Amino acid sequence: MIDRAEEATASWNPQADELKEMALQYAAVAQERLAEGSERVKEYVVKQPTRALGIALGLGVLLGWMIKRR
Numbered sequence: 001m002i003d004r005a006e007e008a009t010a011s012w013n014p015q016a017d018e019l020k021e022m023a024l025q026y027a028a029v030a031q032e033r034l035a036e037g038s039e040r041v042k043e044y045v046v047k048q049p050t051r052a053l054g055i056a057l058g059l060g061v062l063l064g065w066m067i068k069r070r
Contacts, residue, residue, distance in 0.1 A: 045052040
């Protein structure tokens with residue numbers, strides 16, 4: 001039983017390493033995109049604070065209404 005487990009683990013290690021590398025790459029890309037999105041939102045709020053406040057208010061009302069319905 002232990003031999004089978006060791007064989008399975010030995011065959012999984014290369015695949016697990018590849019999956020880990022891919023996950024780290026995807027996480028790095030996601031982090032970059034999130035940072036870009038955050039900067040865009042900040043720029044928009046600085047350029048159009050009234051419209052941004054209206055959008056935030058509308059989303060807050062919508063989310064509050066959806067949560068209240070539960």
